[in-house]
Amino acid sequence: DVKVTQSSRYLVKRTGEKVFLECVQDMDHENMFWYRQDPGLGLRLIYFSYDVKMKEKGDIPEGYSVSREKKERFSLILESASTNQTSMYLCASTPGGGVSYGYTFGSGTRLTVV
Amino acid sequence: GENVEQHPSTLSVQEGDSAVIKCTYSDSASNYFPWYKQELGKRPQLIIDIRSNVGEKKDQRIAVTLNKTAKHFSLHITETQPEDSAVYFCAATVSGGSYIPTFGRGTSLIVHP
Numbered sequence: 148d149v150k151v152t153q154s155s156r157y158l159v160k161r162t163g164e165k166v167f168l169e170c171v172q173d174m175d176h177e178n179m180f181w182y183r184q185d186p187g188l189g190l191r192l193i194y195f196s197y198d199v200k201m202k203e204k205g206d207i208p209e210g211y212s213v214s215r216e217k218k219e220r221f222s223l224i225l226e227s228a229s230t231n232q233t234s235m236y237l238c239a240s241t242p243g244g245g246v247s248y249g250y251t252f253g254s255g256t257r258l259t260v261v
Numbered sequence: 262g263e264n265v266e267q268h269p270s271t272l273s274v275q276e277g278d279s280a281v282i283k284c285t286y287s288d289s290a291s292n293y294f295p296w297y298k299q300e301l302g303k304r305p306q307l308i309i310d311i312r313s314n315v316g317e318k319k320d321q322r323i324a325v326t327l328n329k330t331a332k333h334f335s336l337h338i339t340e341t342q343p344e345d346s347a348v349y350f351c352a353a354t355v356s357g358g359s360y361i362p363t364f365g366r367g368t369s370l371i372v373h374p
Binding site: 178180187189190192195203205237241245246247248249250251252253254255 | 292293295297303304305306307310350354356359360361362364365366367
């Protein structure tokens, strides 16, 4: 069974902390994505990557950065966590090849910043 | 950019009834339309998708129809069961662009036993 694994299911962090959210996929997918999901706002794209060491800003990149040193791993970094970053964070991946495919999502990380 | 509208935001049906969720999109270049189901506390999962060269696709009790002229697509669930209760998201993607889907806001489907 194909898998996208997010390292933490629940996280509680303090304001100002640097936070790392890890995502690993075992499907050899080229494309990886980070979304946040908030009630009433739907899924919002933070960053995405089409290849190793490549990153592109999504719709709401402010306050976040990403790292993709290996094809299977895509990390989301909150440089200085703030309470408005309390949210559900979802990682996803798709194959590449110039064709659109559906996402395989991770289980999500529910982050609370206090 | 692409805009996807999804309706209704909430849908309540009795077990055994049919449910229909509709999405409209704005960019005529969109050519891939997936649907996701997200049960409470779980990840969204792809349940069915359709490409623009096809008008309808079925998988057991679920089906998706696409009207390219009117720029809308719909999810149909027949013989609903309580385990169909979830939030359903539609999306539209323009292949040849960024391949990033534009999601609808979601429909909360409640199936009453």
